[in-house]
Amino acid sequence: MRPWRFTLRTIEPRHFGTGWISGVLAAALGFIGLGAVVCFHYPSIFTVPELRALYPLAYVRALLHLVLVGAFAFGAISVTLRQNKALGVSGIGFALAAALLGGSQVPVDGELTQGPFLGLDWFLLSLMLYSATFVPLERLFALRPEQEVFRPAWRTDLIYFGMSALLLQLTTLLTMGPAMVFFDWAASARLQAWVSSQPGVVQFIEILVLTDVCQYWIHRAFHRVPLLWRFHEIHHSAETMDWIAGARLHLVDVAVTRGLTYVPIYVLGFDQAALVAYVIFVSVQATFIHANVRFEFGPLAWLVATPRFHHWHHGIEPEAVDKNFAIHLPVLDWLFGTFHLPAGRWPSGYGVHTDRPVPDGFMRQLTHPFRRRP
Numbered sequence: 030m031r032p033w034r035f036t037l038r039t040i041e042p043r044h045f046g047t048g049w050i051s052g053v054l055a056a057a058l059g060f061i062g063l064g065a066v067v068c069f070h071y072p073s074i075f076t077v078p079e080l081r082a083l084y085p086l087a088y089v090r091a092l093l094h095l096v097l098v099g100a101f102a103f104g105a106i107s108v109t110l111r112q113n114k115a116l117g118v119s120g121i122g123f124a125l126a127a128a129l130l131g132g133s134q135v136p137v138d139g140e141l142t143q144g145p146f147l148g149l150d151w152f153l154l155s156l157m158l159y160s161a162t163f164v165p166l167e168r169l170f171a172l173r174p175e176q177e178v179f180r181p182a183w184r185t186d187l188i189y190f191g192m193s194a195l196l197l198q199l200t201t202l203l204t205m206g207p208a209m210v211f212f213d214w215a216a217s218a219r220l221q222a223w224v225s226s227q228p229g230v231v232q233f234i235e236i237l238v239l240t241d242v243c244q245y246w247i248h249r250a251f252h253r254v255p256l257l258w259r260f261h262e263i264h265h266s267a268e269t270m271d272w273i274a275g276a277r278l279h280l281v282d283v284a285v286t287r288g289l290t291y292v293p294i295y296v297l298g299f300d301q302a303a304l305v306a307y308v309i310f311v312s313v314q315a316t317f318i319h320a321n322v323r324f325e326f327g328p329l330a331w332l333v334a335t336p337r338f339h340h341w342h343h344g345i346e347p348e349a350v351d352k353n354f355a356i357h358l359p360v361l362d363w364l365f366g367t368f369h370l371p372a373g374r375w376p377s378g379y380g381v382h383t384d385r386p387v388p389d390g391f392m393r394q395l396t397h398p399f400r401r402r403p
Contacts, residue, residue, distance in 0.1 A: 046110070047110060047111060048106060048107040048108075048109070048110030048111030048117065049107075049111065049116070051103040051104075051106040051107040051110070051117070052103070052104070052107035052111060052115075052116025052117045052120065053116060053179075054099070054100075054103040054120070055099075055100050055101075055102075055103035055104035055106075055107055055116060055117055055119070055120025055121065055124075056100075056104075056116045056119045056120045056123070057120075057156075057160075058096050058097075058099045058100035058103065058120065058123075058124075059097075059100035059101075059104065059119065059120040059121070059122070059123025059124045059127070060123050061096055061153050061156065061157060062093060062096040062097040062100055062123060062124060062127045063123045063124075063126055063127040063130075064149055064152075064153045065089075065093050065096070065127075065150075065153060066093070066127045066130045066131060066132065066135050067130075067149065068149055068150045068153070069131065069135040069136070069137055069138070070130065070131070070135065070138045071138065072137055072138070073144065073146065074146055074147060075146065075147055075148075075149035075150060076146065076148075076149070076150040077146065077148050077150060077151050077197060078143055078146065080150060080151065086137075090133045090134070091133070093132070093133040094132070094133035097124045097127055097128060097132060097133065098124075100120045100121070100123060100124040101120070101121055101124045101125075103117075103120060104116075104117040104118065104119075104120035104121035104124065105117070105121065107120070108121070145198065146198055147195045147196070147198075148194045148195055148196070148197035148198070149194075149195060151194045151197055152190075152191050152194035152195055155190070155194055156190070156191075159272060159273075159316060160272075163271075163272035163316065163317075163320055164178060164272075166272075166320065166322055167271060167272065167320060167321045167322060170322045170323055170324065171321055171322065171323065172270075172321050172322055172323040172336070172340075172375060173321055176269060176271070176321055178271075180269045180271070181268070181269065182267070182268070182269070182389055183273065185277070185389055185390055185391055185394070186267070186273045186274055186276055186277050187273060187276075188391040189276040189277045189278065189391065190273055190276035192391070193276055193278070193283075196280075200280075200283055200284070200287065203283070203284040203287070203288055204284070204287040204288055204291050205291055205295070206288075207288045207289075207291075207292070208288070208291050208292045208294075208295035208296070209295065212292050212295060212296055215296045216295070216296050216298065220297065220298070221297065221298025222298075224297045224298050224299055224300075225298055225299060225300040229300065229302055229303050229306070232299050232300055232303035233303045233306050233307055233310075235299070236294060236299055236303060236304065236307045237307060237310075237357055237358075238358065239293055239294070239297075240290050240293075240294065240307070240311075240356075240357075241355055241356055241357045241358045241361060242361065243289060243290045243292075243293065244286065244290055244354075244355075244356050245354050245355050245356075245361045245362075245365070247285070247286050247289055247290065248286070248354040248355075248356070249351075249354045249367070251282065251285075251286075252351050252354070253351070257285075259397075259398035260279040260281045260282045260285075260398045261279070261282050262381050262383070262387060263277060263278070263279040263282070263387060263394050263397065263398070264277050264278050264279070264282065265343060265379075265380065265381045266380060266381055266386075266387035266394070267343070267379060267380065268378070268379050268380040269321075269379065270319050270320070270321055270336075270340055270343060270379055271319065271320055271321040272316050272317070272319060272320045272321075273319075274319045275315050275316055275318070275319035277394075279394070279395065279398065280395070281398070311356070311357075314334070314356075314357065315356070317336065318334055318335065318336050318338070318339035318340075319336070319339065320336055322336055323336075324336060324337075325337055330359070330370060331359055331360070331363075331370075332358070332359070332360070333357065333358070333359070334353075334355055334356060334357050334358070334359055337370065337375060338353055338359055338370055339353060340375055340376055340379070341353050341369050341370060341371075341375075341376055342354070343376065343379045343380075344376030344377070344378070344379060345376065345377065345378045345379060345380055345382065346376055346377065348369065348371075349369060349376060351367065352367050352368070352369035353367065353368065353369055353370070354367055385402055
């Protein structure tokens, strides 16, 4: 009989039938289920106020029940098949803890308030939707098939992904606050009424073009100004490209880019529905263009930013340095002389090469730009 092992590091096989996949599913589903139960217990602290009224609680409870049952079942399979029991036991443990706290029948505790919150519900929803969409895509249409789902530094990028959701209130304040405080004088009620009265599709296109022009020059400044590059090199330090690599952004980078980009949107007064549609679009597209997929899109690659276009922005080749700054519209790079999309080629690798390498780990990267340099 093989001895049990309990460690997050494993040298056992990971192919189908070894208990690895069921163990990962157990741990992920168990964590999501436990997090959801915590959101039920403390909704004022761990849920986004704008989302609370949108949740169909009956369906959410049914889904939560399936998640917890799945975590326990997959955990049992993994424990049975695998010598290293860490993933399976973790999934079972998360599921049992969630059940002890009320499971799918957990009551909504406490009075709902509008104070400070952490977007745990947004993190759990995003993690489920993005991983369920992009992990299969990256397995079926991988640009680099040898790249594993749990590649080096995945934990660091997962923390960035989680922090961007948990700190949603803070990043929203940093995005909207400067425009409201310093540019309220520039807003015209008559102009805003005219802009917001346009068809939603027209407003969406206008927001997309306007934000991309702003982001192009902000992005270019982050590459050219040494002080700003200190923060942006964190994003470029990723040496593998996949759906979660795009989350690696320093908080200062996020605040400056989004804060400046939001100024013209606030001044012009676009309708809320068009703005929400754009936010959803840019969130999905920003994830997609970092993904480990081999889609090229033919002539469309000249019109809309694609994975190959953005992969070249992250490329280690000298020819890729300071190219492809646009987030949505490659025509901006063509107009300003920074377009680079060689036919049929992808970068050989990613990352930055400096005399002061960016360290791994979220906290070390958070403080890295502030450290003294030779």
